[in-house]
Each structure stands twice: as structure tokens, then as C-alpha cells.
Amino acid sequence: MAHDATFSVKAADRLRDLTLVAKLSLTMAALLLSLAGVIGMTMVSTRASIARHTRELVDARRVKEMAILSLALLRSQDDMSKAMLLDPARMDSLGVAKVEAFDEATALLKRMDSLSTSADLRRLTNNMRQVDEQQLRAMDTRILELTAVGDARAATRLYFDEYEPVRAQYEALVGQLGAVAEAHAEEAARRVAAANRRALVYISIALVIGVVFVSIALYGVARKMGAKLREAVDLMDMVARGNLTRAVEVDGHDETGRMAASVNAMVRDLRRMIGEIKSTSTRLVTSSGEISNAADESSSAVVTLGEAIDQISAGAQEQATVTNETVGVVKQMAASIEAVVQQAAEMAKAGNHTVHVARRGSETVRSAIQGLESTRATVLEAAARVKELAEHSARIGDINKTVSSIADQCNLLALNASIEAARAGEHGAAFRIVAEEIRDLANESMASSGRIGQLVAAVQTGMADVIEAMRVGTTNADEGAQQARAAEESLDEILRTLEGTNGELQRIAEHAHTVTDDVGRVASMVESVAAVAQQSAASAEEMSAQSVQVAEAITRIAKISSNGEVEGEREETLPVMARKLDRLIAGFEV
């Protein structure tokens, strides 16, 4: 319950906060929806009622038409029966047509039964069907059978005596059915008309109620707006007369509420603004005096400042001159350092060439040492070979001695053989000749052996000389190699020293480049300092000129802030203006 109450309060607050247009729109929408609902429901109800009654009307009319049609079909069958009674031969052709008419009549009866919505219609339809099925059809069949077998007399009698009365009864039923159906149709038509009238009345009432509600809503809105506008106009009149103490009542957040709030805010802002103007004018009087004093003090300070600025200007000018001289000196220093850098670069270049030459000398000495060592090895190898030859020649000498000894013994043997041959007489003559020959050969061998021995001795002597010469050569080669190594070491030492010197020269050149760059930067910085010094001098001169203008402006401020009007000037001083403002604001009641 409490929850519902809270919800209702919230809903009311929200409704009050809506704009007038929204409120009007909501009201109109609610009314239109209600009207549409009432009209729609009325139309739906009426449409259903009209549709139902129209269907009843149509069905009743159709039942009536069908009843008349079934009667016509029955009469048509009767006509065919009469024709067959008169001429049984026509039965062959008329029999089929009669069945077709019968089928149509039977279908009509079924349809009538389904369309008969009221009890009396259904009762009459049932009666018709019973008469047809139970009486007329049986009698008709019997008449046809009699006709088919040629008994026309019996058939005619049956037709007129029994069939005709029942058919009259059927016709009476059809007549009743038609009358009842027509009555139903008329009743349905009346109901349709009544439903139409009723719908028209309901819709008219709904429209009238809607118009009344809309008028009431519009009147309420217009009344509220008018009252609020009058209140706002009254307030504005009071504000125009200088009374800022009143306000308009604010109720809600619609257009009138927002207008009232805006008017109140405007009056409130105006009140605050006037209050601020009052206090500001008071402060203005006070401040103008302070400004006047401060302007006087500032004027003397500006004069002092001007003198200081003149001194600064002179100092800056002097600084610019000195700085320009410094720039010249720094540029000369940069040129000298550049020359040093070039010399260092040339020295480094020469050092590189010397190192290159030293490296080539060292390589030459190294190859000479290798040649000497190779020569020494070759000489030692040759010496070994010569020693072997000496040993061989010694052995040749020994063999030669053996040959010489053998030749000597052969000579003795040949001599003995000659002796023995001589003793043998003639028988030994041949043997003697051989012995002589052997002795000659032995002598020649001895002579050859002697020459060989001389040659071997000469060879051994030459070999000894060669060995000695080789030993001396080897000794000289060793000494040469040792000297070459010493020379190589000296060259290496020279090379290392040159490389170290060359590295130092390179570093010196690099340092010289760095120094050159630094000096260049120093020169540019000094130039910047000189430019700044010149600008400072110019600025100081300009400040000096401006300080004079500032002093004049401060003097003017002091005059405007002073109490009283400025002589010879049309402008008013600040205190005078503040007093005028006070007089103007005094007309407002806040």
C-alpha cells in the first residue's frame, strides 16, 4: 500500500515536471486513445452483430429461394411423370432427366437443412425431407415401375389418387418455409439497421465526450499560462520601478514554471550585480587613491630605471665591442690550429711511407737470411759428399797398392818363368815368350798403378782443399746469417718505433681536428654572444626610450586616479565616476 502511494507521488511529480506541450500531447493522446478504443470496440461489436444478422438475412433468403427452386424441380419431375404416363416410350429419355432433377432437389434440401439456423426453419425443412423421402419417392418409384411394365392405368391412378395429395402437402410445407424464411430475413435486416444506429449513437457520444474533455484541458492550460504571465508582467513592472525585492512563485518545471524561474533568476542576478557594482564603486574610490600614490612612486622608479637602463646600454655596447675583438682572436687561433693539423697530417703521411719502406727492408733481410741458410745447407751437403769422395779415393789408393803388389809379384813370377823356360831349352821357348809377355804386362800394371796412385793422391789433396774451403764458406754463411738476423731485429725495432710514432701522429691529427672543430664552435658561440650583446645594446636603448613613455603614462594614471577633475581635460577621474555610479545605483531597492 505504502509502495503504491510512493509510486503515485512520484508519478504526480513527474507529470508536474512535464512541459505544457507534453502535458497537452499526453492529454490529447489519452483522449484520442480512449476515443479510438470506444469507437473501435463499438465498430468491432457492431461489425460482428451486422455480420451475424446479415448472414442470417442472406441464409434465410437463400433458404426461401432454395425452397422455391426445389418446388419447381418437383413440379418439373411431375411434368415428366405425366408425360411418361401419356407416352411410356418417352420413359427411356425422360427417366434420366428426372433422376437428375431429383438429385438437384435432394441436394437443395440438404443445403437448406444446413442453412436453416432457426428451429422453426429446421423443423419445416425436416418435414419437407421426410415427405420427400418417405412418401413422394416411394410412390414415384412405384409409378415408374408400373409405367415401365406398361401398366399405365394403375400408374395413373396411383399418381392422381395418392401422389398428388402428398405433393400438395409438400407444396404447403414449401410455402410455410418461404414465409418463415422471409420473416427471418426481415428480422435480420431490422437488427442490422438497429446495430448501425446503435454504433452511430455510441460513436457520437464518445466524440462529444472527447471534445468536452479536450476543451476542459485546453481551458485549464490557457488559464494557468495566463495567470503565470500576469504575475511575471507585474514583477517586471516592479523591477522597472527599481524594486528588486519580489519574486514569482515557481510551481513545476513546465514552460510557465521555467519562465517564472528564469524571471526570478534574472531579478536575482540583477540584484547581485547592482550590489557588486555598489561595492566595486566604493573600492574604486579607495583604489584610485592608492593608484595615484603608486603612480607617483612608479614615476620616480621609472626615472631611476631609465638611468639604470642607460648604464646597461653603455655596458652592452662595450661588451659587443670586446666580443667582436674576441671573435677576431678566436678566428686567428683557428687558422693556426688548422695549419698544425695540416702539418700533422703530412707527418702522418710521411710516417706511413717510412713504415712501408721499413717493412719492405725487413722482408728483404728475411729473404736474404733464408737464402744464406739455404746456401749453408747446400755447402754442408756438398762437404759431406766431398768427404765421401775422399774416403772412396782413399780406398782406391789402397786397391791401387794391392794391384801394384800383385803386379810386382807377377813380374817376379814372370822372371822365374823365364828362368825356368830358359832351362827347359827349346821346349820352353814358347813358355818363355809367354813369361816375357806377362812380365811386360806386370810392368805396365805397375806403371799404371803408380799413375793411379799419383792421381788419387792429387784428388785427395784437392778434396782436402775443397773441404777446407767449404768449412770456411759455412762459417762465413753462419756469420752472414747472424748479421742478417741482427739486421732484421734492428729493422723490426725500427718498424715498431715507426708504427708507434705514426699512431701518435694520427692521434695528434685527430685531436687537432677535434680542436679545430671546438675552436670553430667557440668562434660561432662568440659570434652569437657578440650578436646578443649588440641586441642587448639596442634593446637597452629602446627600453630607455620606452621608460620615458612609461613615465609619462604613469603620470597620466596618477592624474586620472587623483581626487578631483583633471584640469584642461574632458575626461573624468575615477573617484568622480565612482560617485556618479553610487548615485545611479541608489535608485534600486535590493
Added chain:
Amino acid sequence: MNRLFAPILLALVLVVVGSNVGEAQQVVTADGKQFSTTEMRISYQDTVVFMNYDAVPHQVFSSSNGLRFNLKRLLPGSGGAVRFAKRGVAEVRCAIHRDMRMKIIVE
């Protein structure tokens, strides 16, 4: 009497009608004011012989579209034949007895 002659008549009808070789013949009888069957399937060009075994006359006919025929009055013991030259369904009835109905389906 009719019962006696009806089979003979039927045999004669069948002999006369069945002279066409290759066409079948079916027999439907009317007895007790009812056809002997309510539905029959026959082939195209077949012949159906209707025999009246009742004591009352009948008039067998069909008004079905394309399959119309009318055997006119069939007195008790008599019969008639119909050759169906089209395919379809024939609703067969009696013009005298409206409740007599049967269906012949020609395939």
C-alpha cells in the same frame, strides 16, 4: 421362369458380345433393387453386361462425362451390354430406383 431363362440369355449375350477376340467381359446383375457390386475395375475397351434378375424393371444409365450410356428399360430377365471405349469413372444408376448406384472404373 425368369430364373430359368436368365442364364440362357446371359450365355447368348456373352456369345454375341464376346465375338471380339482379346476384349474382356464383365457381368453386373441387378437383384433386390441393388447392383451386384458397388465398384468394378475394368480395362479400356472391355464390355460390361448388365442383367436384370429382379422382378421389377430397371433402366441402367450413366451421365458421367465421356462415359454416357442409357440401356433404357430392362424388363425382368433381360440384359444389356456396354463397351467402354474411354478411360474414366462411370457413375452407373437406375432411373427408376434412385438408390441403385455403382461405380465402374475404366483403366
